[in-house]
Amino acid sequence: MLNHITIMGRMTRDPELRYTQSQTAVASFTLAVDRDFIDKNTNNRETDFIDCVAWRSTGEFASKYFSKGSMAVVSGRLQIRDWTDREGGKRRSAEIVVENLYFGESKRDQSGGDRSSAPAPAPAPAPSRSGYGQPAAPGGAFSDLDDGEYDGELPF
Numbered sequence: 001m002l003n004h005i006t007i008m009g010r011m012t013r014d015p016e017l018r019y020t021q022s023q024t025a026v027a028s029f030t031l032a033v034d035r036d037f038i039d040k041n042t043n044n045r046e047t048d049f050i051d052c053v054a055w056r057s058t059g060e061f062a063s064k065y066f067s068k069g070s071m072a073v074v075s076g077r078l079q080i081r082d083w084t085d086r087e088g089g090k091r092r093s094a095e096i097v098v099e100n101l102y103f104g105e106s107k108r109d110q111s112g113g114d115r116s117s118a119p120a121p122a123p124a125p126a127p128s129r130s131g132y133g134q135p136a137a138p139g140g141a142f143s144d145l146d147d148g149e150y151d152g153e154l155p156f
Contacts, residue, residue: 005096006075007050008104009033015054017063027059028052031072052076054098062101071104 009031017027029052034045052074054062066072076099085091 003077004075005078006073007031007033007096008071008073009050010104011066011068011070011072012049014067015059015062017059025056025059025063027054027062029054029062029066031074051093051095052098053095054101058098058101062098065103066101073102073104074098075100075102 012030012032015027015029017025019025031050031052033048033050035048038045053059062072074096076096078094079097080092080094083091083093
């Protein structure tokens with residue numbers, strides 16, 4: 001049988017790192033995950049708050065590199081736990097046991113940078129000839145062909 005889940009969302013708080021009595025690291029955190037559709041009545045996307053638990057080095061990684069507001073991609077398995085609350089009531093909770101944790105955005109995006117304001121990478125150097133008897137346009141852009149050179153056939 002298959003039990004695999006992948007979600008992407010923002011951390012609602014800093015991951016809480018604890019250690020078991022046998023010194024095994026375990027980090028708990030919650031991801032706010034927007035639904036794919038917009039509610040017709042409110043014209044907003046609803047958000048699910050999904051609990052996650054990461055063990056050992058994955059938990060230490062979460063605690064060290066993620067904080068409240070960080071975009072994270074989590075893959076793992078869904079686990080349903082039954083437990084008893086302080087009043088003796090039976091409760092059930094679902095959580096993702098994290099197997100893999102990835103950054104959901106670049107460091108620049110996390111620090112408030114905007115990709116649209118980043119300078120575009122320089123174009124690759126253009127060859128000296130376009131292959132059709134015309135010099136290549138500056139910066140490797142396309143150049144027009146003279147009517148006399150174009151015979152209606154594709155050049156490949």
